[in-house]
Amino acid sequence: MHDEVRALARNQHNGTPPEPVASIVARFRAHQATVGIMGLGYVGLPLACTIARKGFSVLGFDIDASKVDQINAGTSYIGHIASDEIADMRKAGRFAATCDFSRLGEVDAIILCVPTPLTRHREPDLTYVTQTTESIAPYLRRGQLVVLESTTYPGTTRDVLRPILERGGLRSGRDFFLAYSPEREDPGNAQFSTAAIPKVVGGEGPEALQLACALYDEVVSRTVPVTSLEAAEAVKLTENIFRSVNIALANELKTVYEAMGIDVWEVIEAAKSKPFGYMPFYPGPGLGGHCIPIDPFYLTWKAREYGVVTRFIELAGEINTAMPQRVVDRTIEALNERQRKASKGARVLVVGIAYKKNVDDTRESPAFKIIELLEKRGAEVSYYDPIVAEIPPSREHAEFTGRRSVSFGESSISAFDAVVICTDHDSIDYAKLVEWSPLVIDTRNACARGGVSGEHIVKA
Ligand SMILES: NC(=O)c1ccc[n+]([C@@H]2O[C@H](COP(=O)([O-])OP(=O)(O)OC[C@H]3O[C@@H](n4cnc5c(N)ncnc54)[C@H](O)[C@@H]3O)[C@@H](O)[C@H]2O)c1
Incomplete structure (x- = not known):
């Protein structure tokens, strides 16, 4: 050099x-x-x-x-x-x-x-x-x-x-x-x-x-x-807090509209036609990744030194971290109502283990929490992810290290009582997934976006 x-x-x-x-x-x-x-x-x-x-x-x-x-x-x-x-x-x-x-x-x-x-x-x-x-x-x-x-x-x-x-x-x-x-x-x-x-x-x-x-x-x-x-440091936190709070709002709206029989994704799609004053954020199974679930709490911690309470940030955190439990509740309910199956012993496939689509990063993935909660209820859980063949070590879910993705084929997929779509990778064939599965819980609206419909798809 x-x-x-x-x-x-x-x-x-x-x-x-x-x-x-x-x-x-x-x-x-x-x-x-x-x-x-x-x-x-x-x-x-x-x-x-x-x-x-x-x-x-x-x-x-x-x-x-x-x-x-x-x-x-x-x-x-x-x-x-x-x-x-x-x-x-x-x-x-x-x-x-x-x-x-x-x-x-x-x-x-x-x-x-x-x-x-x-x-x-x-x-x-x-x-x-x-x-x-x-x-x-x-x-x-x-x-x-x-x-x-x-x-x-x-x-x-x-x-x-x-x-x-x-x-x-x-x-x-x-x-x-x-x-x-x-x-x-x-x-x-x-x-x-x-x-x-x-x-x-x-x-x-x-x-x-x-x-x-x-x-x-x-x-x-x-x-x-x-x-x-300090202004530069605050810029990054502002951007990520903005995302966290808006995702929490979308998650809250999903819950409200679902109770009213309104499809939140249809609402967001139409709302985003407004050319000003609105920006679409989408609900999902919870937050993941190295940034959005973590960074807001850097400000919350520092704010305490100044005697300031960051209520908005903490409320968003509460709503977002409650989402995996909500997805699991909906899954168990659907298994019960549609399959006449108890969660204990039910075979569930989590689709997409990465924290977001089209990447192999599993850090803080809400899919881990969903697997943990389903297993606590006695379900036998496997996962399919076309990008993550094997779960890498993590601090929060060390027990999942080394688990391997099932293959994507009719015999392997149809063996499950329910499929929970956590991460909507583009390379997944949603039409086949829906065709082969008796029950699909879709947390990303992936099926509808891909033009796939079916009575056995439950949005959660
Ligand atoms: N991943 C993202 O999408 C993203 C986006 C924006 C900002 N960030 C921020 O960027 C930072 C880095 O995140 P990342 O996702 O790249 O993390 P990462 O874990 O992927 O990479 C960090 C790297 O640092 C290395 N490392 C650890 N200690 C070291 C040391 N003492 N000396 C030299 N190398 C060391 C690790 O071995 C690892 O290769 C974080 O603050 C994160 O919040 C991440």
Whole structure:
């Protein structure tokens, strides 16, 4: 990589005058910089590919050696990222991965894309962020830009990252530059790739903001600068709280309209013809994924420090987390009424185990909760998912690890008393599913959308 950068890294503390910000900006503008990505997961890997595709050199860092090995071998471990893409970047010499953090001195910018989950007590768990920052600190050198992309509460970059990075004597805004830019990646979204999504950027001081914008300007369609780190952190939470609250509203409306014999999906479809003042959100079996069920509680937690109660956010959380139980109640009711079957001993197939359509990510999937609740009621539950052949390990549902998807065929599907559609992957043949199943519980309106009807389909 860049020899002069290596030399600078060696001279981290020896009194060499710092490189002028204008010269670093020029390197970003000329795509001649090396960018380090910390955390090569669902966010970090697509971001690394996007930056490498723009002509930058990218060095990915991860503590997971298997991910590092796969990248260096030109293979992808994320369903919607093609191995070819990684192999092409490898061939072009623009993308490498390593577990060796001492190589952080080689990069001009360090972007953190590590997880920000909740603890068991539903409080922010910043362990990954602090550990990663601690592993950067010993190698931090003058002139480097450090950007946090992980979703978090306002104040994290300034109050958590900065003190750790300054431990070695370098100062933010003088020696290195600190920024926050929320990740808006939407895995599996064919319409908006990473590069096509505008990026909000906040910096600690004008130079940090200038540098971060200079980098992202070259990578994404548009950067949206805001005046502080905290404003940028709040933007991401605002977006995800907006989704959580609106999904909760759609779930509540589903319950009300169902009691009135009105189809909520028909209502939403018609309502969205209004060209202003309405935006469609859809009901479902509950929230899933790494973001929407988790991020709102980062704000709830931080708000307590200011004596503010986030009632709206918590109410949305309550409504959304009650949905799996509701789906299970409807399933048991339908088994009883339509099949004359008790839940105990009933054979139920959950269709779609990923938390949303067309991805292989099962984190926080409501399908897990639905399986757990059905099994508690004595049902024998299997799953079918065309994208997730085997359930990966998870903290919340470790007991499901290693279970395998049943195959999709008449004999395997017709052996079940009921099918519960949790995730509406496009590749599922809903016509066949309905033809082969005696009872279908559809939580996504997938059958109707696919033009498939039947007396034995129950919307839930
Ligand atoms: N997945 C999404 O769709 C999405 C969208 C927007 C924002 N986000 C946010 O982005 C952040 C990352 O999420 P993700 O889905 O990519 O997580 P992920 O679990 O898929 O990936 C995180 C990666 O970080 C690595 N890692 C953990 N500790 C590390 C360390 N100390 N040093 C280096 N690497 C380390 C892990 O091995 C893993 O490869 C989270 O804050 C999340 O809320 C996620």
